[in-house]
Amino acid sequence: MKQNKTGENTEGLRVGVFICDCGSNIAGHLDCAEVTKYAANLPGVVFTKENLYTCSEAGISEIQNAIRENNLNRVVVASCSPRTHHPLFASSCAQAGMNPYLFEMVNIRDQCSWVHMGQRDIATAKAKDLVRMGVAKSTALEPQKDIESSIIRKILVIGGGIAGLSAAEALAGMGLEVLLVEKEERCGGLMLGLNVLETGKSAAGQVSELAATVAATAGVTVFTASRVAEISGYIGNFKVAIETPTGRVEDTVGCIVVACGAVPLVEEGLFGYNGKDVITQMELEQRLATGSFKAARVVMIQCAGARNATREYCSRICCATAVKNAMIIKRKYPLAEVHVLYRDMQMYGDEKEQMLWDARGMGIKFHVFDQKKPPRVGDGKVTFQHAVLDETKEFKVDLTVLSTPLVARPESSQVAALMRVPCDKNGFFLEAHAKLRPLDFAADGIFVCGSARYPVTSVEARTQGLGVASRIGAILFKEKLVKSGIVAEIDQETCVGCMGCLNVCPYEAIIFNRETGVCEVKEILCKGCGNCASTCPSHSAVLRGYKPEQLLAQIRAI
């Protein structure tokens, strides 16, 4: 009986080893022919081949022919980075009828030939070590199956503002079913309370039109005056319960969109706020809409309650809102005096900056103040220190308008708790990656858009709402969810239920079964990070493909 170095049975193992020259990237710096010859004598190896480029079409068909002709049940490719090429080789093996999880890759380029250039002997010896370790690991590998899960082609959208409505519209437009939950009596969100948009069109009109279209679209069910009470399950199969005025509705959805928006800050006493002659921009919008606006001298104060120690963030939209409203006032009452006191005018992009040029042209005055010496409001005047001129200035004022930031809704922490998704320190929902995954949560199948994530304009909210629709389409248009079989498993016999693994799992993929008193892995949520395996004190948690015996086989071969 053949035995390998660790004394394990190697009978029945038929390993094929392919050594790649990578042109001259590998062969230029180490002796590939010698490594190939060496590999042929390793335990279990029945076939070896050196290729100019294993990843080329010719190289791939050589692997596939070798599997068929030599009945290989393990393939080891020693070449470049598994990050780029593992999927190609593994899937090629699968095409030739071998279980792809029995493929093992060894990198003899990035950390071998490239770093030992000019030291041919050392590089060759290291390549031999690496190949020997790879072959040893391959002999301990087990066949695995991809993990599959069914998909419900239905989406829960939480929040019926412009973001949620846009998401629902796009999802329905892709032929998917949508449940839209809005806590108010009617959809529309913050836009219902606005006057007009920069375009001069009615904000409430535009969003109501969209709400009507969405409500009339086949496949969309709108629940107003309702709230989501419960969410459980995982991507593809979330169980949700919605409390509606007519009773509780239960359903199953494949994905969830969080679009519950934000609210403008209203703070008594802030710059003398009283709701009468010191008001917020939102209140100004309403006065303009209803025609109850009355003032000849208006001062707007930017960053009121934002960009300070309590609320460090810039609320993004208030500068454009202030300029828009200042222009509306000035257009209607050309003799009115309008001053905007600001720290930085956040008129980013093309149209907004143009608005600022136009506003200046209309005679609206802009003055910079220093955060350390904020304006004082009272006795019918506003006094402040001009930061550019370093002079004290004073304006008589009929109406002071505070540009307060949007703040997270008080309920958003409850919504977050339903799905166990994180919020940032300002209470806004925290996306998976600030730059590259702005609309995703780290948890699979849950997405965020609009001001629930961070304050946005109505155009940006609509853009993001449409954006989550394609993120979801990419999941739900598949027949079923298929993911790698490299996931954790917990031995039900030896687990003592200490829940150490549960605490270190970043993906909520481990649950504690109260009936059996042990932990279990939700395979569909597991990403194979191995945190649980390295934490488990009783070695009950292991990661498939990286089990202790598999890693030890590799390590012992050094």
Add this chain to the structure above:
Amino acid sequence: MLDVGRHPNIELMAYSEVEQVEGSAGCFKVRVRRKARYVDEDKCTGCGACREKCPTDVLDMYNEGHSTRKAIYSWFAQGIPSTHTIDPDHCRVLQGKKCGVCQKRCEAGAIDFEQKDKIVDLDIGAIIVATGYTVFDPGKIPEYRYRDLPNVVTAVEFERFLSASGPTHGHIDRPSDILARREIADLEKEESRLQKTLARYEEKAGATSQSVFETFAAETATPEQQQWMEKYREYLPLTEKLAALRSKAEGFATAKRLAFIQCVGSRDLRFYPFCSGFCCMHSIKEAIIAHEHENATTSVIFGMDIRAVGKGFDEYKVRGGNKSNITYRRSRVAEIVNGPNDNPVLVYEDTQQQKVVREDFDLVILATACAPNEGMKDMAAILGIELNRFGFFKTRPENPLDTTREGIFVCGCAHSPMDIPESVAQASSAASRAVQTVTVTPAKLLKIS
């Protein structure tokens, strides 16, 4: 990028251009010119053996011209596809000269000097335009003397300096010093060439050049002595120049006092009235990275407003001020002039003192505008869509991804200046609009019938 390159549903046509679009939403006919790479994409594995032996150096525009690449190249190391390309303007073979070294070196047999452009006709349901933007050329602003002052660079150039794989390996060497070092290297080559020549004369005559030079009289000298002394006369000033340059180079240090000038070409009625949106953040980022790399670095950011508008951006700005030696100065720099030691001197008004100030820096970085691409007008004509008043593709606020032609969508900086998270979110939205266009729903079927 790797994920896109490997996705089974994505066919990547790099180094290609759209030439013609006919038809309508759902059934466009698109003609694409696949430009000749002179490298067979199916055979090339991107190993780079060809590149190593190519004898022709070309300015590397990926590094903003601060290093060189070869005539056969890939735009940058992680580029997808990794297929190399021959630059026909510089390749010796394609310029009718003798070479072909790459062909001999390529073990995959991928080099094909006979390759021609290929025209491909595609049936397409929806089109997404994501052609990005171009960096404004600061040479158009005479008062900043970008072309004359070596130590005035653009933010993109500085980005390459900060990169570990960039032309300075992440150290902030000053371009004037790099130029001087390059000159020293060139002079040293010339020096050693002359030294060899002189050594031959000296060996033959058994005397030093210096001694012959001292007693040299043109009337009595042999022709050989004449030639010798001619060389020596060339050699003497060269050594002096070299010595002077070397002693100057001893004082070279990396740039530690940085100035960032915002709104170069943007918020400027002479060029682009709009705000480029992302430059305040990249200046802050570059200043923070420079400080991380070298803790003695101080930066001053000159701007009208610091527009840190994005999630966590204002916090980042404040942190830069508190922890990374950044000073934010509200000012529009009037002029940059040259100062001693190649230090650019900024002339600006201290508004609070109401005085004009001159302040010198080691290096000045210009935050250049996000300008519409030059090819945008042609692209608009080919696609049959309109541009807006700023030169970007026109959309409406109600449908922010839809261009003026049904079935064609736009995202990213081709739409308007925007940062990375916004571009990513918009790309998803454009994808969503495109899918809606090609999805058959009962409502659409009803409309058709």
